[in-house]
Amino acid sequence: MQINIYGKTKEIADKKLKNIFDSLDKSDIEKVWVSSIYYPYMVQTHSGDIYRALFVSDYCRGYKCDKAYIDKNISLEKLNSFVFHTLIDCKDENVEYF
Numbered sequence: 001m002q003i004n005i006y007g008k009t010k011e012i013a014d015k016k017l018k019n020i021f022d023s024l025d026k027s028d029i030e031k032v033w034v035s036s037i038y039y040p041y042m043v044q045t046h047s048g049d050i051y052r053a054l055f056v057s058d059y060c061r062g063y064k065c066d067k068a069y070i071d072k073n074i075s076l077e078k079l080n081s082f083v084f085h086t087l088i089d090c091k092d093e094n095v096e097y098f
Contacts, residue, residue, distance in 0.1 A: 003051045004065040006083050008073045013053035014041050016069055016098060020051060056082045067094040 005020070007013030021032075021043050033042040040063075041053040054060035056071075056078045066089050074083070087095065 001049045001067060002063075002065040003049060003067040003069070004060075004063055004086065005051065005053045005069040006060065006074065007053065007055050007071045010053070010055040012071050012073075013055050016071075017041055017043065017051055017053035020069075058082070060086070062086075064089060066090060069096050069098055072097045 005013050005016045007016060021029075024043070024045065028045045028047065029043060030046045031044045033040075040059075043051045052063060052065075054063060056074050060082050064086050068083075068087055068090055070079070070083060
């Protein structure tokens with residue numbers, strides 16, 4: 001399952017993913033990618049779930065997902081431009097605002 005965390009800023013998205021990471025069973029973690037200029041902060045579990053921390057900008061385009069956590073402080077304009085089109089495969093119950 002592809003799980004995207006959208007933050008108004010990179011720091012907000014990274015913090016939310018860190019909170020999720022802290023709640024996961026550490027024995028279930030397969031790989032952690034540290035954030036860089038080119039790649040988002042990501043966590044992969046042994047079950048194949050991939051969590052991505054994305055800040056809302058051109059940077060987050062193209063990351064389709066099955067589940068999403070969305071910062072409630074993101075403007076509607078930015079949601080329409082950068083986020084909603086990535087939620088094509090998401091069911092309503094798989095979208096959570098924080």
